Amino acid sequence: MLEARFASRLGLFSLDVELQVPDRTVMVLVGESGSGKSTVLRLLAGLLAPERGRLVVDGKTWFDSERGAALPANARAVGHVAQDHALFPHLSVSQNVAFGLEAQGVPRSEVKRRAASALERLGVSALAARRPHQLSGGQQQRVAIARAIVLEPSLLLLDEPLSALDAQSRRVIRSELKRLLATLFCTTLYVTHNPAEALAMGERITVIEAGRVTQTGARDDLMRHPRSAYVAEFLGVNLFRGSLVGTPAARADEGGAVRNASTPPGPSRIALPEGELVLAAPGSDGETSAIVNPREITLTLERPASTARNVFAGVIEELAPEPPSGERVRISVACVPPLIAEVTRQAVDELRLAPGTRVFASFKASGVVLPG
Amino acid sequence: MNRLGWRFVTGGAAIVLTAFLVLPLLALFLRVSPAVLLSRLGEPVVLDALRLSLLTSAAATLVVVALGLPMAYLLATRDFPGKRVIEVLVDLPMVLPPTVAGFSLLMAFGRTGLAGHSLEAFGVSLPFTTAGVVVAQVFMAVPFFVGPARAGLAGVDRRLVDAAATLRASEAFTFFRVMLPLATPAIMAGIAMSGARALGEFGATITFAGNLPGTTQTMPLAVYLALQSDLDAAVVMSVLLLAMAFGLLLGLRSAPVGWFWRRDARGTIR
Numbered sequence: 001m002l003e004a005r006f007a008s009r010l011g012l013f014s015l016d017v018e019l020q021v022p023d024r025t026v027m028v029l030v031g032e033s034g035s036g037k038s039t040v041l042r043l044l045a046g047l048l049a050p051e052r053g054r055l056v057v058d059g060k061t062w063f064d065s066e067r068g069a070a071l072p073a074n075a076r077a078v079g080h081v082a083q084d085h086a087l088f089p090h091l092s093v094s095q096n097v098a099f100g101l102e103a104q105g106v107p108r109s110e111v112k113r114r115a116a117s118a119l120e121r122l123g124v125s126a127l128a129a130r131r132p133h134q135l136s137g138g139q140q141q142r143v144a145i146a147r148a149i150v151l152e153p154s155l156l157l158l159d160e161p162l163s164a165l166d167a168q169s170r171r172v173i174r175s176e177l178k179r180l181l182a183t184l185f186c187t188t189l190y191v192t193h194n195p196a197e198a199l200a201m202g203e204r205i206t207v208i209e210a211g212r213v214t215q216t217g218a219r220d221d222l223m224r225h226p227r228s229a230y231v232a233e234f235l236g237v238n239l240f241r242g243s244l245v246g247t248p249a250a251r252a253d254e255g256g257a258v259r260n261a262s263t264p265p266g267p268s269r270i271a272l273p274e275g276e277l278v279l280a281a282p283g284s285d286g287e288t289s290a291i292v293n294p295r296e297i298t299l300t301l302e303r304p305a306s307t308a309r310n311v312f313a314g315v316i317e318e319l320a321p322e323p324p325s326g327e328r329v330r331i332s333v334a335c336v337p338p339l340i341a342e343v344t345r346q347a348v349d350e351l352r353l354a355p356g357t358r359v360f361a362s363f364k365a366s367g368v369v370l371p372g
Numbered sequence: 373m374n375r376l377g378w379r380f381v382t383g384g385a386a387i388v389l390t391a392f393l394v395l396p397l398l399a400l401f402l403r404v405s406p407a408v409l410l411s412r413l414g415e416p417v418v419l420d421a422l423r424l425s426l427l428t429s430a431a432a433t434l435v436v437v438a439l440g441l442p443m444a445y446l447l448a449t450r451d452f453p454g455k456r457v458i459e460v461l462v463d464l465p466m467v468l469p470p471t472v473a474g475f476s477l478l479m480a481f482g483r484t485g486l487a488g489h490s491l492e493a494f495g496v497s498l499p500f501t502t503a504g505v506v507v508a509q510v511f512m513a514v515p516f517f518v519g520p521a522r523a524g525l526a527g528v529d530r531r532l533v534d535a536a537a538t539l540r541a542s543e544a545f546t547f548f549r550v551m552l553p554l555a556t557p558a559i560m561a562g563i564a565m566s567g568a569r570a571l572g573e574f575g576a577t578i579t580f581a582g583n584l585p586g587t588t589q590t591m592p593l594a595v596y597l598a599l600q601s602d603l604d605a606a607v608v609m610s611v612l613l614l615a616m617a618f619g620l621l622l623g624l625r626s627a628p629v630g631w632f633w634r635r636d637a638r639g640t641i642r
Contacts, residue, residue: 074539074540151540
């Protein structure tokens, strides 16, 4: 069990986070660059000290500003895999992995045995005699992980471990890493800014925005109840906030940016700051949020004549393959509110969608989901 | 300025400067024939001075490294009150007139000097002894080692030092296994510079340790003395000093790259 609370002010940036991670679980820490997630890892590793805070790992106090307790980094049972791997360039792969054991004065024969088994576990035994500069990014990655886990840490910190890899090796290593983490007897914090990685790696996700934890919980919870636009966007869903009104009778078609193709009585609506959403599911009046999966959104060049209740007009801002080199494309559309649609590559080609193309984004009332 | 003009200016200046540096050396070599050079090398005056110079400058370099390396480490890794002052103190001998350095050493370690008085009580006397020569050389050579060594240690990637810490290495273990190997080229350059400086030290030595043949008369001092009596001997020793300094700088500046951890480096190392 890891319990952490850090508060620090670094110039204009202030950090105030609280984390709780149960034993032997993988907690994924997500946030934009500059949100403070790498800083949190450095605080956990002891490479930085917060102004105020407390850190207890497996019942042992690693840091407590009130009691003046602070274990230095080299006294913490922590494994830290940095973004750039930070392998020692003057040491061979096996010397790199043996480094921590030798630093602790482990007997030579045991060092050899444990280092060899860690290398084997990561599938890099054949590279034992090489130097880091002779390795590919993926191989360096594996060596860095072997070097960290050979010390059997109670806390493993992985800082964007796959970001330096190309898309192909990323997918391979991701699934291997997931299997490996499941066999380790440690709590893992996994930092990433890649949504696919976040969803694949951890059953629990903590979102950090501007130095604050904005949401933490099980992956499925976050998908269903994203608490901020960032979380929703990160997880690949569109989030709307507004007030739910059950009776549409008084509201005629008012035009504007948002237009409902037809407005028969019955369905409820959500009044957004600008425009409104029509949804099929009934709900109770009041402030609420609603989610629309990007795959529910259809893009057309002409105003759709379909039965879709919600139509937004806007200009395409960006197209991004999802997954990278995959069959689908995520398209952000600048309308009010901004939307993300996910369509097939085929559709993109047929409609010749490109940044700047004027499109109509439409989705059915049944595509709008009220969380909870 | 056009490209050709710029090339002309930079290249021209470099040629003038090179000529200015080479000419005196050339003049020295042309002054005596190789036969004379070889025959005079075996003379007792030359051999005594050579032996003494090698002994004292080697000892001085050892002392400089032993005391300078910890200082370089602290300056490279820590912030502490008075750091600026220490930095200036370390650099000072580089710009101090050597005679002033020798004179202040005399004031400190002379028989009636500040510390010399106490040393005398233990039967230790530095001025006009071979140990005094070493003291003068150490004083003058320190900045030439601490500067490069500090830069080398400070240049070791901070992320590697952090990695060592998370691998539970103590500060000392990290120093010996990460920082020192990675800073080796810079440290070797520092050793070469300070060794060459000790070898060529004249002003502080003659002021603090005197000019006693066999005891404190190092090569530079012997050259100075021979200038007044035996010009050929002066030339022979000058050539010898020159060759040693040149070899020391060239050898230790180019060798480390291949000697140490970069043995198998093909490209640049991060």
